[in-house]
Amino acid sequence: MKVRPHSTARSNAGVRPCAAAGPSLRGALLALSAWAIVLAASICDAAPVLREGFEGPETSLQPAGGDAQHAVLTHARVREAPHDGHACEKIQINAGNGSSAYYRYAIQPAAVIRELSPTVWVRADRPGIAWMARVVLPRSTDPRTGEALTTLLHGAVYQRVGQWERLGFGDLTRLVERQVPGLHSELGVRIDIREAYVSELVLNVYGGPGVTTVWADDLEIGGLVDPSPSSGADGAIASPFTQASTARPQTPAREVRFQGDALWVDGQPLLPRIVQYNGESLPALRELGFNAIQVNRLPSDALLSAARAHGMWIICPPPPAEALTHEAIDPRFEPVLAWDLGSGISRRELEDVHRSASELRRADRELKRPLVASPEAELLEYSRELDALITGRRTLGTTLELSDYANWLKERRYLALPGTRYWCRIPTQLDPRLENQWAALSGQSRAAVAAGHGQMDVLVSLALSLGCRGLLFESHTPLDAPDPVTQRRAQALRLINLRLELIEPWIIGGSLVTWVSSSDASISGAVLETERARLLIPMHWQQGAQFELGHPPSRELSFVVPGIPETNDAYELSPSGMRRLNRTRVAGGMHIRLDDYSSGTVVLMTQDPLVIERLSREADRLAETAARVQRDLIIREVATVEQTLERLAQSGISISDSTAGLAAAKAAISGSEVPAAIDAPQRAYRQLRQAAGALSRARRGAWERVQQLVESPVSNPLAVHFETLPEAVELHSRLVGSPRGSNLLSGGDMEMSDVRQIQQLGWQHVQYELEGVQAGAQLSPEGAYSGRYCLRLEARASDPEASSQLLPTPPVWVVSAPVDVAAGQIVRIHGWVRIDQPIEGSVDGLMIFDSLGGQMLSQRIGRTSGWQEFTLYRAADRDDSVTVTFAMTGRGEANIDAVSIEPVLQSAGAGMQPASRSLGISRLPLVR
Secondary structure, three states: OOOOOOOOOEOOOOOOOOOOOOHHHHHHHHHHHHHHHHHHHHHHOOOOEEEEOOOOOOOOOEEOOOOOOEEEEEEEEEOOOOOOOOOEEEEEEEEOOOOOOEEEEEEEEEEOOOOOEEEEEEEEOOOOOEEEEEEEEEEEEOOOOOOEEEEEEEEEEOOOOOOOEEEOOOOHHHHHHHHHHHHHHHHOOOOOOOOOEEEEEEEEOOOOOEEEEEEEEEEEEEOOOOOOHHHOOOOOOOOOOOOOOOOOOOOOOOOEEEEOOEEEEOOEEEOOEEEEOOOOOHHHHHHOOOOEEEOOOOOOHHHHHHHHHHOOEEEEOOOOHHHHOOOOOOHHHOOEEEEEEEEEEOHHHHHHHHHHHHHHHHHOOOOOOOEEEEEOOOHHHHHHHOOEEEEOOOOOOOOOOHHHHHHHHHHHHHOOOOOOOEEEEEEOEOOHHHHHHHHHHHOOOOOOOEOOHHHHHHHHHHHHHOOOOOEEEEOOOOOOOOOHHHHHHHHHHHHHHHHHHHHHHHHHHOEEEEEEEEOOOOEEEEEEEOOOEEEEEEEEOOOOOOOOOOOOOOOOEEEEEOOOOOOOEEEEEEOOEEEEOEEEEEOOEEEEEEOOOOOOOEEEEEOOHHHHHHHHHHHHHHHHHHHHHHHHHHHHHHHHHHHHHHHHHHOOOOOHHHHHHHHHHHHHHHHOOOOOOOOHHHHHHHHHHHHHHHHHHHHHHHHHHHHOOOOOOOOOHHHOOHHHHHHHHHHHHHHOOOOOOOOOOOOOOOOOOOHHHHHHOOOEEEEOOOOOEEEEEEEEOOOOOOOOOEEEEEEEEOOHHHOOOOOOOOOEEEEOOOEEEOOOEEEEEEEEEEOOOOOEOOOOOEEEEEOOOOHHHOEEEOOOOOOEEEEEEEEOOOOEEEOEEEEEOOEEEEEEEEEEEEEEEEOHHHOOOEOOHHHOOOOOOOOO
16 A cells, blocks of 8 residues: 655644745655655555645635636635644635636645545534535546546535534545446546546635635545555445446346446436336337336346337346256346336345345346335335335325425435435326226226326426435336327326436436525426536426426416525526527526416526537437427317316306416417427427416415315325316216214214224224334314314334324324225215314324325324314215225324214215105205
């Protein structure tokens, strides 16, 4: 191992070069310093540590530019409360807008190894001072300069204003690996990270516009090793895709591995765009933009051959244990990208997954394909076993707001090991159980309903912004079926995949730096960053967007994005091309105005001509396809909206605003028929986006009108989706004023003094043991809604320090006694809830759901003002029994009382007859 001093180092004894000394004295001191370091290393048998104490009169940090214009007010060695010794280095600047003002500390080349640990102590009057390292990749060439490629690694960021704080890095080898996907995607060249070395350390002293003062002291560098190959340093970075393959001759040479969060295959970054497989033609799925399929069983030889022929990857369960007895996997499974160890797994499956993971890693030791799974609980334990976790939950058509879903996704990261990789599920259809309720309530079977294009766009953007580096699109019917609903869904997914192809550099190599608000309160944006550019992804959070997304009332939208250099330009980026945007400097950052916002809009901010040229060329390649797919999708959507609005009008619902939106959409479609020209696809795409916005407003307006008739969308399941609104109105008209049968639920009045008494009637009390949580259920005599008692669910933190922890699963729930129902029977589930304080530790609050509709149709209540009523109408599609579940998903207290299950009507398929002839229910007039 070669150990080298550098020109400003001092030994542990405090020996350092003095600027005032003559050349010979400085040389002697340097030699003594180097000797002391080597001697200390040999005595301690540890990596050497070089130290800079900032004690002499001359400064050591040198200006190194940055994108923020700034004036240097002070740069000197001072004796102002140093961290150690007698002096430290002070830098004071007055800066404008931007994100960086760099000061460098040059060192001799130091190999990037796990043991390399540069640190510095910093004190400042503002947060945000950043510690960085300039890394040189000698085996990769920067296409802009022809020189060795360099990149900046981001270390810790200063937070403790007014106090000394030590800034360092984590594992530098992993930080370099995380940079590779972004560099590859932005520059379009292969990146070889072998022999990477640090050439200088950088302190970004920019704290925002205005004056920032920074003090630096006690810089230390441990683990210095020469970067030459002959050094043979343990832990040095080796390129994963330039080494020779060790695969058997009959297996094609390939390697699958993670670099940071990104998946790489044969030296190329891959964003897995996976779709659940339902027997479709693989070329058809490839045409839609997918590069992988998920199957729930071991793929057949025919499917493996087809995947190999058409360049599709497969995510699938592993071969059975008996097939791994020879500790090798058959080469015919070469198209498998990752082994899927299960969905919905929890504590019970943990031991089996551990065993399977061990067997697979031993058997697949040549290709080393990742192990993935979709656990519902025990994320910490599963993150130790797996290479990536697949997360996500159904939110479309539910009472879970998209903003709450965003918080749920963020929370999942805190339940697993730090650094856990995530892929995310994206629904493309509503839950089949919801469709079953539609059919049972209306008496009409109908084809599966697709999720809205805009809704899927938001869910994709959200997943990517929060660091998910793979997408699994859920689908339970084939995507190549000829019906109009399927064709709309397929075209929407094609558009989403076109956008993903375009912004892939930020997905694979970017990181979230901030969220910014906009001129519309319902829209905010995530800012993703790579070294050379930033990407702003707006997302629409309108309340109820999980039912119908809608569209902002104004097409104009503006953002103020902090930390953008003054030299950057802003571009609207879409599959139809790039368009420069108006941007101005304002207090707080760059003001960007979008004059035609629509779902899927993204904004690029950069000054790098190579990035601009590459993305412009890619957008031009996609433009014609994007315009054609968008037009086909909008035309199909217009037909659906027109038909639904006509049916609503026949039901007496006022929909004038929605009709106007439909007319505007038709006009925009006509305007998209532009003459052939260079910019024809771009102009057509913009016109079609206007049509999409008008249709979104039409759908949302009709949905909001119908919501005035119902207590909540899930109380009448036909009201959760635009296309079933006519059936929702029909059902509502029959329910209003209808006599109800007797309450069939035993114990729903809660008039007992002990939970054991209600359990004897068939009720169930279930608790899930969670560390640090005390939970239970009781019949309480305090504050009942009616009578003497109410049911109380309670979950408390047993340790006050754990009171802010997230709960991975509900700690307590109660299930009612079953009530028998006949096929076609509609029942009214009703009760009262009081929650005086917000439920914490979960976005779901108290969940109320029944066995007919399932959790998909849960009513979620986080807090009430006094006693709050809830009502659920459900229908049985066969002779069955119905129960009601009350699940406390977080910490808090919920009171429940006067719960009933009453027969109301027979479904329309049975003529909508009364549940009992003695009730005398008659057909009601249509509601206006």
